[in-house]
Structure formats: structure tokens, C-alpha cells
Amino acid sequence: MANMYDSAYDLEKAIRNSEEFQGLKQAYETVMADEQAKKMFDDFRKTQIELQEKQMQGQEITEEEVEKARQVVELVQQHEQISNLMEQEQRLNVVINDVSRIITKPLEELYGDTEQ
């Protein structure tokens, strides 16, 4: 029976070598290597994080902020390399979510079962 840590390191290697991760890595490095694209992407991320923090703290988000966020999203979506990066992120996210669901199944079964 494989040890949990050994299995975790095997999974880490499998993620690192996966098509999905390698695709994301390449897309990310392409954007980061382009000064203008990098700035646009950083602005996008900053705007996203600011809005998320406000939401989490229950602060009101103004119409102006929603409009600004909408414009930033539109801008990055029109940028081929950034929109590719976002697609690659989505793609890896799907797999990571699957993986996460698989490995949390024992706990879910344990706590789910006795509640009925």
C-alpha cells in the first residue's frame, strides 16, 4: 500500500508533466515576456482581487467599479495571448477540481453518510 506522501508527490509530478499544466505554463510565460500584455494582465488581476476583497468584506461595489471591471475584462478578452492564458487557466482548473473531488471523497463519505 502506497504511503500518502509518496502518492501526493506522484500526483504532483503528474500535474507538473500534464498537458494542461504545460499549456498553462507556456501561455503564462508568453504573456509575462510581453511587457504590455503583462501590465494588462496584472491590471486585470488587481481589479478582480480588489472587487473580491470588497465583496468578502461586505462592502458596496459602485456602478463605476462594475463598469471599470467590465471594461478591463473586455480588454483582456480581446488580447489573444491573455485570453489564451485565461483559457489555459480554466482548463487546468477543471482538472484540479476533479482531482480535489477525488481525493476528498473519503472524508465526504465519512461525514456525509452518518448525517442521514
Added chain:
Amino acid sequence: MANMYDSAYDLEKAIRNSEEFQGLKQAYETVMADEQAKKMFDDFRKTQIELQEKQMQGQEITEEEVEKARQVVELVQQHEQISNLMEQEQRLNVVINDVSRIITKPLEELYGDTEQ
């Protein structure tokens, strides 16, 4: 090279068969089999979740609620089988956090590296 899903299922099996998970399972089933212990544990969990939800929604927590929560915690800590269950949960949590840190390393390295 192992596939991500195969590796994830291997890890799931390793978690399920681990001493930590089996210890938790046994502790959980022991508490659930005892009507009184089960009720005490359910009350404790309910109180915890209520307070967490209030905090997350930015609602004020009254002194009365803090005091009630404190009493519930004290009660479960004095219950041998429930406190054992909580210890087993902590124990598995440590391993799950380690595992989670291991498998998110590729992403952390990717996003961490280019920010410097």
C-alpha cells in the same frame, strides 16, 4: 508517466487506507453510535457553523453567543470520545494540508516565480 487521474485515485486510496483516516473513521463512528455523544457533537458543530456564518457575513457576535460557544467547547472537550474525535480530525487535517501543499506546488511556483 502516470496520468493525473490515475495518480489522484491512487492518492485517494492511500488516504482511505491511512492510519490517520482509519483512526478518524473509528472515532467518528464511536461518537455517532452513542446517541448522547452524537447530540453533543452535533450541537457543537451547529454552534461553530452559525458563528462562522455570522463572521463571514460581517454580523456582530454578541457576548452571549461567545459565552455559549465557550461552554459548548468546554463540554465537548470533557467528553472523552468527542475529544478523541477532534484530535483525530486535527491529525488528519495536518496530513491533508501537507498533501494539498504538495500538489499545488507546480501552480505556486509558476505564479510565484514571475511576480518577483
